[in-house]
Amino acid sequence: MANAKKTQLKKRIYLNLTNGLEYLLHHPELSYDDIRLIRLQSTACEQKRWDFILNDLDYGFYMDLALGYEVTVVDYSSKRKIPRAVWQGMAFVRFVLNKVWFELDEKVIVRDGKDSTEYFNQEFYKLERTTLRKLKYFKRFLRTDAIKLSFETDTTELDGKYDELTEILLKS
Numbered sequence: 001m002a003n004a005k006k007t008q009l010k011k012r013i014y015l016n017l018t019n020g021l022e023y024l025l026h027h028p029e030l031s032y033d034d035i036r037l038i039r040l041q042s043t044a045c046e047q048k049r050w051d052f053i054l055n056d057l058d059y060g061f062y063m064d065l066a067l068g069y070e071v072t073v074v075d076y077s078s079k080r081k082i083p084r085a086v087w088q089g090m091a092f093v094r095f096v097l098n099k100v101w102f103e104l105d106e107k108v109i110v111r112d113g114k115d116s117t118e119y120f121n122q123e124f125y126k127l128e129r130t131t132l133r134k135l136k137y138f139k140r141f142l143r144t145d146a147i148k149l150s151f152e153t154d155t156t157e158l159d160g161k162y163d164e165l166t167e168i169l170l171k172s
Contacts, residue, residue, distance in 0.1 A: 010068075010069055010070060011069065011070045011071075011072070012036060012064045012069050012070070012071045012072070013030070013034065013035045013036065013072050013074060014035070014036045014037065014038045014058075014061060014071060014072070014073045014074070015035050015036070015037055015038075015074050015075075016038055016039065016040055016073060016074065016075035016083075016085055016086075017037055017038070017039040018162070018165060019075060019076040019077060019078070019083075019156045019158065019159055019165075020073075020074045020075045020076055021165045021168055021169060022076050022154075022156050022158050022165070022168065023035075023074040023076070023152070024168050024169065024172045025168045028172075030172065031172045032169055032172045036058070036060060036061070037058075038057055038058050038061055038073070039056065040053060040056070040057065040073075040075075040085040040089045040090065040093075041053075041085065041089075042077075042083055042084035042085045042089070044056075044089070045084045045085060045088045045089045045092075046084065048123070050092060050096075050123050050126070050127060051127055051128050051131045053089060053092070053093070054093065054096065054127070054131050054134070054135065055130075055131055055134065057093065062097075062135070062138045063138060063141060065097065065138075065144075065147055065148070065149060066101070066138040066139070066141040066142050066143070066144070067141060067143050067144070068143045068144030068148065069148065070148045070150070071148060071149050071150070072149075072150045072151065072152055073086065073090055073149065073150075073151050073152075074151070074152045074153070075151070075152075075153055076153065076154050076155060076156035076158075077153065077154075077155060077156065077159075078155065078156055078157075078159035078160075079155075080155070081153055081154065081155055082111065082151075082153045083153060086151045086153055087110050087111040088110055088111070088116075090149065090151060091108055091110050091116065091120075092120055092123070093149075094147055094149055095108050095120045095124070096120075096124055096127070096135065097135065097147050098147060099124060100132060100135045100136055100139065101135075101138070101139050101142060101147075102145070102146075105121075108120050
């Protein structure tokens with residue numbers, strides 16, 4: 001029984017607020033207790049607020065990645081199948097964590113095959129010392145040699161329909 005629980009704990013699902021909540025509608029086997037919540041705003045990516053993004057992510061998110069959990073971030077968008085929070089935001093998060101935790105300089109290809117490596121490097125060197133200190137804190141908990149971060153995305157019809165999204169949460 002203990003092994004089954006350990007295996008079960010190796011995966012985490014993070015729903016990106018707000019539209020990621022729709023995931024629960026399509027996965028009735030899951031409850032609110034089975035998921036975690038984060039908020040990575042596409043608008044913050046557009047505004048290049050990288051320090052804000054890294055600081056706003058949940059400590060549990062960073063700890064799960066440091067411990068080697070398989071983390072899946074779910075986000076839905078009303079505009080595109082893959083929201084900017086995923087194709088740019090999570091790509092930047094992965095890039096920074098690889099650099100801080102593993103001293104890796106990885107090539108980053110984002111939407112439409114665009115090479116963002118140089119841009120991400122430039123933005124990395126603009127990060128505040130306090131932001132880097134926060135990320136370095138989790139390095140002492142590393143129990144993995146790779147960041148296991150995946151994504152599930154889709155389009156939504158529930159964008160801005162907070163009453164319906166709340167009902168999804170309450171029913172799960």
